[in-house]
Amino acid sequence: MLPLLWLLPLGAALAGPAPTPPRTTFRGHLDHAPAGDTVRLFVGNKRVKTPLSPGGDFEFVFPDLAATTPVHFEYARQNTRLYLMPGDQLVMHLDFNDFDKSVTYSGRGADVNNYLAQAQWKFEYGPAGDVPRPLEQLRQQPGTTPAEMRRRADAFRQQQLAFLAAYAQAHPQLASFRHDAEFLINMQWGRQLLEYVGIRRQQKPDEVSPPPPISEAYFSFIKELPLRELDQHLRGLDENTVVVWFLNAYQSRLAPSGKLGTSPDAGPRLYRLATQELGETKARDMVMQMLLFNNIQQDLPGVRAFYPTFRAHNRDSALARSARQMLAQRQHLNVGQPAPAFTLVNDAGQPVSLSDFKGKVVYLDFWGTWCQPCMREMKEFAPALKKKFEGRDVVFLYVAVD
Numbered sequence: 001m002l003p004l005l006w007l008l009p010l011g012a013a014l015a016g017p018a019p020t021p022p023r024t025t026f027r028g029h030l031d032h033a034p035a036g037d038t039v040r041l042f043v044g045n046k047r048v049k050t051p052l053s054p055g056g057d058f059e060f061v062f063p064d065l066a067a068t069t070p071v072h073f074e075y076a077r078q079n080t081r082l083y084l085m086p087g088d089q090l091v092m093h094l095d096f097n098d099f100d101k102s103v104t105y106s107g108r109g110a111d112v113n114n115y116l117a118q119a120q121w122k123f124e125y126g127p128a129g130d131v132p133r134p135l136e137q138l139r140q141q142p143g144t145t146p147a148e149m150r151r152r153a154d155a156f157r158q159q160q161l162a163f164l165a166a167y168a169q170a171h172p173q174l175a176s177f178r179h180d181a182e183f184l185i186n187m188q189w190g191r192q193l194l195e196y197v198g199i200r201r202q203q204k205p206d207e208v209s210p211p212p213p214i215s216e217a218y219f220s221f222i223k224e225l226p227l228r229e230l231d232q233h234l235r236g237l238d239e240n241t242v243v244v245w246f247l248n249a250y251q252s253r254l255a256p257s258g259k260l261g262t263s264p265d266a267g268p269r270l271y272r273l274a275t276q277e278l279g280e281t282k283a284r285d286m287v288m289q290m291l292l293f294n295n296i297q298q299d300l301p302g303v304r305a306f307y308p309t310f311r312a313h314n315r316d317s318a319l320a321r322s323a324r325q326m327l328a329q330r331q332h333l334n335v336g337q338p339a340p341a342f343t344l345v346n347d348a349g350q351p352v353s354l355s356d357f358k359g360k361v362v363y364l365d366f367w368g369t370w371c372q373p374c375m376r377e378m379k380e381f382a383p384a385l386k387k388k389f390e391g392r393d394v395v396f397l398y399v400a401v402d
Helices: 004-015 096-102 110-125 136-138 147-169 174-203 216-224 228-234 238-253 268-278 282-295 301-313 317-333 372-388
Strands: 024-030 037-041 048-050 057-062 069-075 078-084 089-095 102-105 341-346 351-353 361-367 394-400
Touching: 004 096, 024 096, 037 057, 037 110, 048 057, 048 174, 057 216, 057 268, 057 341, 069 110, 069 238, 069 351, 078 089, 078 110, 078 216, 078 238, 089 110, 096 110, 102 110, 110 147, 136 147, 136 174, 147 174, 147 216, 174 216, 174 228, 174 238, 228 238, 238 282, 268 282, 361 372, 372 394
Parallel strands: 024 089, 361 394
Antiparallel strands: 024 057, 037 048, 037 069, 069 078, 089 102, 341 351
């Protein structure tokens, strides 16, 4: 692969200007879609939107899409993921009343995206299949042992890989997409095994004594994960979400007990382990940021002990500055203290300050697209709460942390 990358610029130089990327289109029809919203796409790291016609149709045109790109589709709080390749003429069809089950595609690029739609339904949103989903089963059976969790996660991953292989045999796919799909399956497998550690720590089985600590042998699966590819898969919202979910769960690898530790060697030890497994990468820096931020409420002594090591090793000065400010403000977040002032930009590009609502009751909801409980709260609980306080001096502010 490397020599090819070297030859491409040379060939382009000999042949003149690079050819213009082919025109790429993505259009579709939504049956029974509620009116009043817009179709939104996260294309790589860019966000675009277009109105849905009264008949339920939409269209996007990309004159300069230069590479295979992960895309996140949203309409009226429903979403799905897809891929666009240069020159695709992709057409989406779905019934909004049965969103996840009914998604299908036609046109150029349909094979890849029909695989994604079918895999999402089979392994994420539809009824449980032949192999139960490990995390769902874990929540129903708090006494699951590490060995049982490993068997379940292995079986689920094998089912996903077998489905991908069978689909690829019937519908030939680019090797690059097949590699990406396998990467995401493997990272979801690793995330499940890591989340087991945190969920097990929080559960209270029927036994009188708590379960023994997770042994180092349990983490042997880490060596099977393509961790050095993490930085390459931060191209778009969905791939970024999978990576962030994994890194969030990876905290249980670094601190299985849920505590950072206050000994002088605790911080350096965590950095050595993360660097050994993730490399000196952006992914490593991200997980260290999460480790610090996510523990500041529950383990402030550990965070204070960890922070000097974080500041010494972190390569992002803005990140270190945010952490320092958060630690400085921590003392102001106690009950009865004034809330710290802030100003952020809303989705219309207008500045919004907390002080704008002085004298009112303000409900602050901090959320991220990668946080499933956050998304569930916004969709299932927040609307009822807003209805309850309708007409009163209560303001609901939703702050996207990403």
